Amino acid sequence: MCSQKLISSDVFRPCNFPEHTYITRESKDGIDYEQRLKLALNISGTLISIIGASKMGKTVLCEKVIPLERQVNVSGADFSNGEDFWHVISQKVGLPLGGQITEKKQISDTEQHSKTEMFTLTKDRVIKYFVDNNKVLILDDFHYASDESQKSIASHLKDAIRRDFRAIIISLPHRADAPIRKNADLVGRLSLIDIETWKISELKEIAIKGFNELDIKISEDIANDIAVESLTSPQLMQYICLSICTLLDTDNGETKEITSDILEKAYKFTTSNLDYRDVLTLISRGPLSKGKKRSKFTTKSGEEMDLYQLVVESLAENPPLMGLTIDDIKDRVNKLITDTNNNPDRQKVKNTVTQIQKLINDKDDIYKVLEWKDEMIYIIDPLFLFYLRWGR
Ligand SMILES: Nc1ncnc2c1ncn2[C@@H]1O[C@H](COP(=O)(O)OP(=O)(O)O)[C@@H](O)[C@H]1O
Ligand SMILES: [Mg+2]
Incomplete structure (x- = not known):
């Protein structure tokens, strides 16, 4: 039997599990990420926390290590309005809700009592179902859950993992790690996996x-x-x-x-x-200037640009870098403009970057493409920098 020829869309899969191009990487301590996740899954009584920047392979790693029939996938977005944790999961795995079984008993109970009972029943059944069937809860994009839900989920999980409930929480760095990683109740009960950039x-x-x-x-x-x-x-x-x-x-x-x-x-x-036009407009326009006109500089390409536009241009220059200091940006800006006697000084460049950060902070997540911290400007969305370099 001759094997079927692979086509390019089977091989290169930017949005799915890349069966033919999956790469195994070493984590910082020299062990493969797959191995680390397997080891973590073997230790009962711990909660696994996977943290890494967007699109670095967190979901793909779980898909690689955990057989499909063991996975129960939920998203932080399922808890954006304070939905009950066990309720959502029992629905996900198709278990009848606690309430449907306790109905008869509830007639004489106060409402509060029956609610608690329903909750405990749901929770117990879900945990038993997971343990009996060797299931793993994968709670992806935890940062989408509301702050309230994040705290409440952490406390539900603390209790459940003691009873052999297996769970993985996946989130972005800095954003949602506090309720899990800095939770005193969970210290010593966490397996931490940090996915580094490639x-x-x-x-x-x-x-x-x-x-x-x-x-x-x-x-x-x-x-x-x-x-x-x-x-x-x-x-x-x-x-x-x-x-x-x-x-x-x-x-x-x-x-x-x-x-x-x-x-x-x-x-x-x-x-x-890739459509980053709105993001680009926001940061290259800068904040509304009140009356005072911004200084313009003539660039080598013959255009007149203010400092906001120049900073954006400087990010796109060669070599592509995901992190730049103010001096890097200043040097790049200087190379872009013709009149070398009129170079913007370091402080002006820094003010511009700070203003850009302020503009981004007030906006939705899609705008959060840059982050100014520890005297460095970091590109946190690689697709945005790619767009700056090739999309205009
Ligand atoms: N180990 C890997 N080997 C090859 N490609 C990968 C790997 N991990 C991720 N990718 C590519 O990156 C894409 C995004 O990965 P994903 O796991 O969805 O990121 P995250 O969950 O961190 O946002 C995948 O669809 C795949 O194309
Ligand atoms: Mg993901």
Whole structure:
């Protein structure tokens, strides 16, 4: 029987589990992430907390390690309005609610009493169901749960894990770690897994493995180029590789090798589904200036730009960096403008960055693409920087 030829969309999967391009990475302590998660799942009585930046492979890691039939997936968004924890989970696994069994007993009870009873019954049944069936609760995007819910979920879980209930909480760094990681009741009962951002050498492997599966050659140098542009994001790497395949029509054509002439086109093509125009407008316009006109600078490309526009331009410059100091930005700004006697000083650059941060802070999550802290400006959304570099 001849094996079926793989097509590019099976191999490069930016939005799903990448069966053919899955890369195993080492965590900081030298153990694979998969191994760490397996070990953690083996210790009963602990709660597993996975933290990592967006799109770094937290969900994919769980999918890799835990067989589908053991997974029970819920999202923090299911608890955005204070929904009852056990109620949501029992519904998820299709268990009858406690209330449906206690109905007869409740007739003479006060309402409060019956509520508590219903809750305990639901909880007990859910825990028993999980233990008997060897299920693992994966509570993804915990940061979407309301603050109240996060606290309440933490206390429900504290009790449940003692009874062998297996649970994994997945969240973004800084955001939702307090109710879990800084919870005194949970100290000593946590297994912590921090997913680091991807190194270039790790990102490269996605391209090499994937094109190899498609029987297409790719040099180390080209894989390296794509990895640099992927800005620490395995998802971006998968997207760019898929764009290359689409542009070259590799599924139907006779492509034998990836050459560098396709790269720029593929980067630009990859941005066609990214829409950061509103974010870009917000930060390059800056706050409303009251009457006073902002100084303009002439750039080498002949445009007149104020400092807000220049700071944004500086982020997009080479080499792509996910973290820059004020001096980095100042140097880049200076290189962009023609009149070197009129360079904006360090303090002005710093004020501009601070103002940009203020504008972002007041906005929805989609705008939170940058973070100014510890005297550094960090790009927290790699797709945004990619858009700045190739999407305009
Ligand atoms: N270990 C991996 N190997 C290859 N690609 C990966 C890996 N982890 C993540 N990816 C790619 O990144 C995408 C986003 O991963 P995901 O797990 O959804 O991120 P997160 O849950 O951290 O936001 C995946 O759909 C996949 O394309
Ligand atoms: Mg996820």
